[in-house]
Amino acid sequence: MSQDLTSDSPAPAKWQEPGKGKRAGFGSFDQPKTDYDKFMDAEGVPVFRGIGIRSVKELPLADWPRLGGRGSYIQLSGSEGKWGFYIAEVPAAGALNVEKHLYEKVVFVVEGRGTTEVWLEEGGKTHTFEWQKGSLFSIPVNAWHRIVNATSKPALICAGTTAPNLINLVGDTDFVFNCSYKFTDRFSESDDFYVPNEEVEPDPIRGLAMQRTNYIPDIINADLPYDNRRSPGYRRVEPQMTGNKFYIKIGEHETGRYAKAHAHTSATVLMCIGGHGYTYTWPERLGVNPWADGNGHLVERVDYEAFGIVSAAPGGARWYHQHFNASKEPFRLIMWNGPNHPSLVTGLPPGAKQIDHTGMDITEGGTSIPYWMEDPFLRDEFERRLAEDGGKSRMEPSLYEKPKD
Ligand SMILES: [Fe+2]
Incomplete structure (x- = not known):
């Protein structure tokens, strides 16, 4: 779905040339919402803004229908439009929804223990690896993945993404979530794809x-x-x-x-x-x-x-x-x-x-x-x-x- 790029502020219906000696335009105006801002609003979870917070564990979480589990977006001052951030709670003995997207995603585990499954296409190789508090992993662009909680307590992850960059550039979230292109250079079926490399x-x-x-x-x-x-x-x-x-x-x-x-x-x-x-x-x-x-x-x-x-x-x-x-x-x-x-x-x-x-x-x-x-x-x-x-x-x-x- 293509999103509306126009500002939310009411503008005069008709454009007029400025009077003599005046300059065109409003001169000052409110920062408009970007396509990514509108996308976050539509997701139904809070967006935390500010310059920081004592712990991301203090952020209020809300049910997140698209992702499964509960979560909150985070958009710290100065990072707007430059990259995206969120925290998500993976339900006890449950999982987040299966998803794929054209944006990059790096995940850090704040709390809990579980597994992630990653695959490029139906019937292809599925990588499965275990994570715990302190794990850092990345989901290749447009690969299917599922994040599963292995314990009876909720797990908490946070994820950095390039979603704002992609969504603001193409202005179409259907394209970002439903593109069939396979980035074969970002994914490998090799058994060591998710084996840590310490070199x-x-x-x-x-x-x-x-x-x-x-x-x-x-x-x-x-x-x-x-x-x-x-x-x-x-x-x-x-x-x-x-x-x-x-x-x-x-x-x-x-x-x-x-x-x-x-x-x-x-x-x-x-x-x-x-x-x-x-x-x-x-x-x-x-x-x-x-x-x-x-x-x-x-x-x-x-x-x-x-x-x-x-x-x-x-x-x-x-x-x-x-x-x-x-x-x-x-x-x-x-x-x-x-x-x-x-x-x-x-x-x-x-x-x-x-x-x-x-x-x-x-x-x-x-x-x-x-x-x-x-x-x-x-x-x-x-x-x-x-x-x-x-x-x-x-x-x-x-x-x-x-x-x-
Ligand atoms: Fe710095």
């Missing part, structure tokens, strides 16, 4: 740690390769799953250490999956010391525990964001980006020189604020917050010294 290779763009795997049994506890970009001792991997354009990565800050702030445009949503903490985010135009400059009231903050989420750059433009572990545990995060790889959505022609700007300090031409340049408020507060939980800072004083060169 790490450099990603072809930035040379960062990448794992080609369609399934990871437990990303809460999996070993992560050393990265050292976001904080001393930072670990990170980006799983490349089922040929997706959906970009996702898993990172971990060491106990007693926190991330450097960096700035980029919106899309990324962080989900905490280990430890608990808080995130500050502020527009890049406020500079590197918003509190010292009297702009602390313009900084946004979200506190969260495991399975809490926060938008890294909620304003739509470039925002700084900085993440703090207030617990004694390591601080593990999933970064959900949708099909918005930071090095691919630049507007630059092929071959143009780029630097890893979020991984490099401002002093090196990047956007990361080195600790010695950051607002002193942050360090003091971090140490106070950590002490409340019995934790101790492991931020060496030398990190705050301005390098001599």
Whole structure:
């Protein structure tokens, strides 16, 4: 069914040229609903909007006729139109409905244990694999699948999708859900299709740690390769799953250490999956010391525990964001980006020189604020917050010294 693209706001029936010296158009107007917004409305489940929430487990769920089970859409500020997110409860000893769709879907298991069945066509090979709390897996584009709960308690999953991208582009949900094209390059009948692959290779763009795997049994506890970009001792991997354009990565800050702030445009949503903490985010135009400059009231903050989420750059433009572990545990995060790889959505022609700007300090031409340049408020507060939980800072004083060169 093709959806109506027009705005919901009433407009004059007849177009008129502006009077002399005036300009055409309304000048200001409300953001219209996209086709994906209208699709979510029609699904009958709530849509959570905001910059974050302490835990996705706090979201109210409603019966979801199309999907089966109960659920809620999530559309954090800054991710609108860039990718889709939802949580769904798989009924006890039940299953979500069988479905297929032209959009990509990456699933993370918040709670429970079960199996997923995936097949490309009737009578073809069906892959079946087991999942548990912490599992991450991907459904190939337009493959049939069914998510089954193996226990007598409800399971909770969350899913990142490219549904907004597809639905807003083609404007026809029948096409998205009922297309017969088989993406044979995204699906294989090979027995190892859903066998975890732990091999790490450099990603072809930035040379960062990448794992080609369609399934990871437990990303809460999996070993992560050393990265050292976001904080001393930072670990990170980006799983490349089922040929997706959906970009996702898993990172971990060491106990007693926190991330450097960096700035980029919106899309990324962080989900905490280990430890608990808080995130500050502020527009890049406020500079590197918003509190010292009297702009602390313009900084946004979200506190969260495991399975809490926060938008890294909620304003739509470039925002700084900085993440703090207030617990004694390591601080593990999933970064959900949708099909918005930071090095691919630049507007630059092929071959143009780029630097890893979020991984490099401002002093090196990047956007990361080195600790010695950051607002002193942050360090003091971090140490106070950590002490409340019995934790101790492991931020060496030398990190705050301005390098001599
Ligand atoms: Fe970021």
